[in-house]
Amino acid sequence: MRLSPVLRAQATYPFVRLDEAKLRVAERGVTLVDFGMGDPREKTDERIVRALVDALPATEGYPRAQGLPELREAIAAWALRRFGVELDPATAIVPTYGSKEAIFSFAQVLLDPASGKDVVVVTEPAYPVPERGAAFAGAEIVRLPLLEEHGFLPELDAVADEVWRRAAVVWVNYPNNPTAAVAPLPFYERLAGLAAEHEFVLASDEAYSELWFDEPPPSALQVRETGARVAVFNSLSKRSSMTGYRSAFVAGDAEVVAALKAFRPNVGTAPQEFVQRASVVAWGDEGHVERTRALYGRKRALLLGLFERAGVRVAGSAATMYLWVAVPDGGSSEAFAERLLETGVVVTPGSYLGPSGEGYVRLALVPTEEECAVAVERLEGLL
Ligand SMILES: Cc1ncc(COP(=O)(O)O)c(C=O)c1O
Structure with a gap:
């Protein structure tokens, strides 16, 4: 069968490989404590x-x-309370x-090779x-490494002007998955300056x-740079x-939002209206978010x-539900993850998430507090 060459060239989605390894250990009767995928198991x-x-x-x-x-x-209202930013x-x-889905399809909305905008910049791991989505x-994809010596921020000065000029979109993700690093506001200001100068989003x-x-x-959203499309x-x-509700948003530049409103009916719909009504309650309440943070905080401390x-x-790891842990003794991240998996503790090798992830493993703090305590007990003698 003929397939999209992009699909054909794609490596197995990393978690599929992890799932196969987990199955092998589980078949030996070992109960797994799974810090692999970042899918919260807390009660909504x-x-x-x-x-x-x-x-x-x-x-x-059909939801509009x-x-x-x-x-x-x-x-x-949430963005105003949380960031002091007014959004219409x-x-x-x-x-x-x-x-x-919105992240995946964003490049389709903005790429314009005929006018020289043919690059999407991403970070890795x-x-x-x-x-x-960009592929x-x-x-054309340009990857900027996130390295510990730069606080897991991309080195903006190392990027050629030509890349910025050709960029339709530049992606950043902070607090970051997987390094759990946080970006300070001046980083966004600097990037927004480049966005305004070189006309990328x-x-x-x-x-x-x-x-x-x-x-x-x-x-x-707090960036004040004029002319920057954020x-x-x-x-x-x-x-x-x-996670299972499927409810999120894109906010910022009015022209980008207008483009999304024009594009999105081609692809699908907004969340179901009953999900949207539940989402109104969720964005309006901080109590449950504080409880969630406290719970992750306790697991993190363990x-x-x-x-x-x-x-x-432990590197980075200032926020998020992840810990980004340096592999001891300079071994490979896959070998270290396999060693932990022998005790039933599942972590993600950093190398699955990009070449600069080699030398680290990621723990998603999604098991229960009791399971985290079991994992600590199992690993206490092993590390
Ligand atoms: C960095 C990052 N962005 C976005 C998402 C997607 O979240 P959702 O599609 O559930 O809103 C995830 C999910 O793991 C993520 O890790």
Whole structure:
């Protein structure tokens, strides 16, 4: 069968490889404690669930791409409370069916090779979707490494002007998956300056902005640079443990949002209206988010204690549900992950997430507190 060459060239999605390895260990009767995939298993807050149930209609038509005004207003109110930024609910926000599809298709909306905009810039190691979406859209992809010596921020000065000129979109993701590093506001300011100068869209994936431990991280929405087109992607998936609901948004530059409103009806719809009604409740409440942060904080402390006692270095890891752990003794990240897997503890080799991830493994703090304690016990002697 003939297939898209981009699909054919694509390596196995990393987690498929991980799943195969897990199966082999589980078949030996070892119970797994799975820090692999970043899919929260916490309970969604009862008020949010109830709002969804109460909104279930007898019939539901196609949800319109622009989403319910109530949802856009709830998102605007949240952005004002959280970042002090005013967003016009009518022109600056569009709800999306989770962030993933919106991130994937963004390059299709903005690439214009005929006018010289044929490049998408991404960072690595990374959540693979911005790059995959750019590849399917036919972009030339430029990867900027995230290195520990630069605080896991891309080195903007090392990028050639030609790359910025040809860039249609430049992706950043802070708090970062997988390094869990946070970007300071001056980083966004600098990038926005480049976006204005070279006319690319600064796309900021902020799916983890609410999972912080010391102080709330800033948003690219706060950038004041005039002429910079900024598009921020945020989601209820991690903030409110709602991955299965599929509820997120893109906010920022009005022309980008207008382009998305024109593009999105070609592809799909906004989230179901009962999901949007539940989302209004979710964006309007911070109590459940504080409880979620506290829970991740406790799990994080358990694992940080283990690594400290074992003399294993934890890098980055200022926010998010992830720990980015340096492989001890300079071994490969895949070999280290396999060693941990022998005890049933599943982690992601950093090399699965990009070449600069070699030398690290990622732990997603999604197992329960009890399971985290079991993992600590199993690893205590091993590390
Ligand atoms: C960096 C990053 N962005 C976006 C997403 C997508 O989130 P969702 O599609 O559930 O909104 C994820 C999910 O793991 C992620 O890690």
